[in-house]
Amino acid sequence: MAFQEFEQNHIFDELIAHIEAQLPHFVSSNTFSRIMIVKKNETQHSTALALYMMKNQNRFSFIPEVAQVGTHKIDIAVYDKLSDEMLFTIEAKVLPTPLGTKRNPRAETEYVYSQDKSGAGIQRYKMGYHGVNDALVELAENGIVAYIKEGEFEKWLAKINKWVLDADWDEKEQLQTVYFNPIGKLRSVHKRTSGTEVILHHYWVKVQ
């Protein structure tokens, strides 16, 4: 093709910008307040987040509970509606991790890892269970949204980066702060089991 005028698209950057711009509003929206009153688990947060993110834009579709590798599901997958292509996955986490039930207790470190064979949080991206498109091809960049119920961002950053080391991962895999106002934005890069790298965008919102 002899095209000379088109320039590289910025669809992905626009998606990231959209998420960053809308997240603070989401947390302060009525929708979110209602959710906090009646619905409390990550799935319901995800549906509300997906709906909120689809307001006022034509481009992206946020779909909750999308299949990944094997029986794994990601909390939200984002599609470019025009090209019908999955661009990004988002895993949602609540901090501190809810206790779970007696039968199914949840690991405190779930944001980063768990001893469970199917892994947790960042670990699932590293293992390749999460962070793939519908054809199971790896996505280079993915996201984690954390609903922080108590404590400051700095406290969680320290805790999480400690868990990264506890997991015996390279210290380069620790989270780096991008900014902490009005929401927290952090970035990390991890080595997947497959040998490739995955970039994670972390968005932290306070929901106290």
Place this chain on the structure above:
Amino acid sequence: MNTTFFDFTKENGLVFCDDIGSAKNKAEYLYLSEIQKIGVTAVFFRRYYRENNPNPYNSEPSVCIFQKDDSFFDSSEHISLHAKLWSAGRNEIYVINGKTRVDIINARKPAKINDNQLSLKSLRLTYGPATTTYKDYRFSAYLFGSGTFWEQSDFRGQLDEKSSPYIFLLEHLMATRKKSLNTANLALKATTIDKLLVVSILIKFLEEIKDDNGKHTLKTIYKKYAVENFSDALIKKLCVSILNELANEFNGRIFDKFTESEKNKIEKADLSLLADFLRADIDINSRQLFIWKQYDFKYLPPEVISAIYENFIQAEAVRQNGEHEKGIVYTPIHLVNLLIDEVMPLEDYKLFTQESFSILDPSCGSGVFLVAAYRRLLQWWVLNNSSTDKIKYPPKKTAQKILEKNIFGVDVKETSTLVTIFGLTIALLEKLAPKEIWDNLKFRDLSQENIKESNFFEWAATAKESNKKFDLILGNPPFNIESGKTKNEVLNETILTRLDFKHNDIPNGNFALHFFEASMLLANKVCLILPSNVLLYSRSSQKYRKQVFIDFTFNKIFDFTHLRRLLFHKAADTPVVAVVVENEPSINAPIEHIVVKRTIGSDKHLKFEIDYYDRHPVRLNWAIDESKFFIWKTNLLGGGQLFYLIHRLSLLPTVADFIRQKDEWMEIRGFEGGNTLQIERQDRIDAIDSHGEPVISKNVTISTSNLKDKFMYKPPFIVIDQVLGNKCLSTCFISNDNQYTKKPYLYYSRDFIGISAPEKDKKTLKKLWKTIRENKVEQLNYQLSAIAVSSSCLILTETDINKNDILGCPYPQDMTDLILSEQEQILQKDVLNYYIHCGKAISKNGAGALLHAFVGKDQLEEFAITFCKALNSVYETKGKSTQVGFICQRPLYTICQFGFGKINGLNYEYIDEMDGRETKINTLFSNVNPKKIDQTIESLIKDKMTNSGAIFNKIIWIYTHINGYDCMILIKPNALRYWLPSIALRDTGDVVNHLKKEGF
């Protein structure tokens, strides 16, 4: 000799018979080898390509060209040639290229009777000197290549279903059958008459296979009995004697299907009516001259003869019971051909190098699938054994062996197995010379091993126990248990235990799906016609759907739901799909959902036209996800981004959720039928008018066996009709201080859904009502929401929606969630204005004709604006944007030029080049004033349209850079369905994907 015909070229599909080596694939090679016998000079093929492969994987002979003298037209030789071409049913038109004149003739109609003579004059589409006729754009390669030839307004009326060789013969047979049954002195049972008719057709076929000296296979027998033909034998009451002779000659019990008692009755019967029919001098109905001369049996596909019998079964059921036989439908031949090409493509001939490819039809009916499959096996054999120089047909013993080793069928009806065997026999004889047939051709009795009369499930259980496996199972199983039988008789626990299906929880105990499950036990690949609602659309089938999509690999689902009213003639009004399934667990491959639309070709039972926009790949994880159950329905309604809209709406709380959380609110269907309770002098809502006002009957008696909660009829309440309204859902609000009734209660039947609330919530209720009947462009219309999830509306019926469809509509707390984005508005508008009519008639006054109408300037401009806006949303920069250069409408197609470059640098121009339509004699390009379109672009278009496989695509993109602009030139047919704004969004998506691949 002239070697230039229209804009046909070697590259775009023309092959000369003396240059057979230039055939592009085996289909062309095979056709040319066979058609050479009747003196064809050249054939123009419609070619089918796969992406990134320059060689067509399949071809169809659209146009045959004959070099003849000027006197040939309408001569007896011409009528005989026409009989061959029409009977074979392969070509659209043919050309007689005379010395000074060219005649172009419709190959889809039989010769007409004119003054007791057959004539072809009325079938001539045009004629004249070569210099002008070959410039007539109405015969352009693009039209044949893209399958749109018959869609031209000039020729639409020239296609006629009743003129197909099959329907034509069928109608005469049915008339004979009816008259025979009504003839008191015939005294034969219907079953005997049916058998006689079928045998007669087979004998007629044998009579028509003649050698070079005009001798046919049966000459010796006829000589012995001093009869001219079978018709003569019937008059002379020698029918049984001839049948006995044939039974001895051919073995195989083909001609030995009558009991002694039947034979006695036949001997005594006056068979002159049947003799008349076979002599064919007289049309039974019109008493006009008929018609065997219009046919050439040697060229008539044997499936045609097979298919006829299914109609006998239906006709008999109607005669005896006044209704069609449940579960038995006639499988149209064009559907059989589509599926055979899909599961046994000609190009896969190497599968048959060992002469082993076993096929089973589990409910073979008259054997149309088996006959077509057997013919394909014979073609495979030919391709495996021929060289470029010499075509080789299987010797009779090989042909017989192929049949006996590979073709299997089961049917519960003896008559069906009989007809299947007839059909297969004809397919076998078709390729043999008379001498070969006569010289000791002995049939094996196929009913012993191959074509079994049996309950399929019993047969399958035994087959499974003996580890039988077939390469392919294909067919059209019954959707209901046959009349007069109970489920226990056909499919009891013992059989089910023996079969031990992989999935036992079959939705609603669907009978056809039992055939599917049993087939999956016995075959590597299965292709069955199944009800579409239960497989794809019904919510209650989700669990089963998920299991089968995971455990098996569904490669393709051809969805004929839009054709529900016409696919099976009048025998059924059932939406169906044809599934192509591999017996392997799915490996996460998408399922191709092909939504077959109504076109002139499919409406006339000629062929299906499937184009790019009909294909919807469905991600496996979406296909099995209950929360995305509507994916199939959104595809049915045009696909593309519609899924995303409906999915977004599905995340919102529903009307039902809203009612549930309100105190003292209720929703219910109105009172049921019956008459155990009668309440006199009441007012009742009978309908809702388009203004949202109730139509009320006053002081009537309410008869019901279940009134339900009386609170429901006490205003205030909302009533919603379960039939889709005109521009919005049909609903009315009845206030407690209403003007409609003075009585405390206002009743409504189960045809309506009622939502009632306590008086204090009247305002909230009214707000809900207003939302339900909203039809603003920028807001969700509840019609769309209900249709998109309904498993009845546009599937089983045109307009019925049920309670769950209505109460499942979104009703969020934040009403801005119901506001549609610009692109969502486009989708809503196209579904409600256009796609909703996909299942309706496309004839002149049919609502479905809208989609096929000639696109107008305004619509093209709306398309172009939508495209530019959508592409700009991705690629526009500060100084550069996508703009429309020109829209040029030509008689055959429209060209749109889009350019990406300096903002406001392109001056839009609409170019009307439709003037060619007036004169009708114009070449594809010479009518174009070259000044109108940039020369560079014109030559690009010309190059693309004439010298490559592109003409075989209905949608052509040309990407190039001209004068500082990255140009995207789009060429499509003129029908509106290609130019809807929602299609512009799909096109934009394709361009975006294309650009992404190129690094932009």
